[in-house]
Amino acid sequence: GAVVSQHPSWVICKSGTSVKIECRSLDFQATTMFWYRQFPKQSLMLMATSNEGSKATYEQGVEKDKFLINHASLTLSTLTVTSAHPEDSSFYICSALEGRSNEKLFFGSGTQLSVL
Amino acid sequence: GENVEQHPSTLSVQEGDSAVIKCTYSDSASNYFPWYKQELGKRPQLIIDIRSNVGEKKDQRIAVTLNKTAKHFSLHITETQPEDSAVYFCAASRGSNTGKLIFGQGTTLQVKP
Numbered sequence: 001g002a003v004v005s006q007h008p009s010w011v012i013c014k015s016g017t018s019v020k021i022e023c024r025s026l027d028f029q030a031t032t033m034f035w036y037r038q039f040p041k042q043s044l045m046l047m048a049t050s051n052e053g054s055k056a057t058y059e060q061g062v063e064k065d066k067f068l069i070n071h072a073s074l075t076l077s078t079l080t081v082t083s084a085h086p087e088d089s090s091f092y093i094c095s096a097l098e099g100r101s102n103e104k105l106f107f108g109s110g111t112q113l114s115v116l
Numbered sequence: 117g118e119n120v121e122q123h124p125s126t127l128s129v130q131e132g133d134s135a136v137i138k139c140t141y142s143d144s145a146s147n148y149f150p151w152y153k154q155e156l157g158k159r160p161q162l163i164i165d166i167r168s169n170v171g172e173k174k175d176q177r178i179a180v181t182l183n184k185t186a187k188h189f190s191l192h193i194t195e196t197q198p199e200d201s202a203v204y205f206c207a208a209s210r211g212s213n214t215g216k217l218i219f220g221q222g223t224t225l226q227v228k229p
Contacts, residue, residue, distance in 0.1 A: 042221075104165065105215055109158070
């Protein structure tokens with residue numbers, strides 16, 4: 001399957017700081033990437049759709065000013081959690097559709113964010 | 117809104133037995149149904165998927181069936197092995213958008229040696 005790389009794999013930060021997470025498609029181009037969030041022992045929830053060269057679209061209830069998404073190239077999308085608070089602690093996973101495999105969704109390795 | 121219900125939440129089987137996980141979905145426009153396996157702290161791994169124009173798909177020990185009329189689909193694992201132990205998630209696409217998935221609540225499968 002396609003390879004989606006995510007960095008960092010884990011991060012601990014103080015409340016009020018911002019954290020940037022990178023998502024890269026390594027062996028294919030992705031005009032669209034998707035950011036999901038997963039709380040402990042829960043399911044995955046779609047947060048937003050990242051569109052190369054245009055604004056991201058956010059799911060209902062997700063604050064666009066808090067979760068800044070930038071998709072500057074066909075292989076890179078970034079998610080910045082601004083002014084993080086303990087309730088933002090979660091597993092953030094990016095994903096991308098790989099056209100060669102008939103549009104299957106492949107996930108990055110995830111980023112465990114812990115806000116103290 | 118769109119919803120995917122998954123059952124059971126936990127499943128324990130003996131090695132070599134079969135395991136079945138069932139999901140129902142609410143969005144009649146959904147046309148893509150993947151299954152993911154997730155080990156603790158790791159990314160979800162796509163194990164099998166099915167599209168709405170197909171009723172059944174098989175890949176070695178894993179099979180998925182889809183009943184579009186009843187809006188339910190199931191994962192079947194035969195000859196289970198301890199390494200099959202993980203959390204399994206079903207998902208349904210939001211309409212035809214295969215990137216926007218609505219996930220079920222997950223099933224923790226334990227295969228006892």
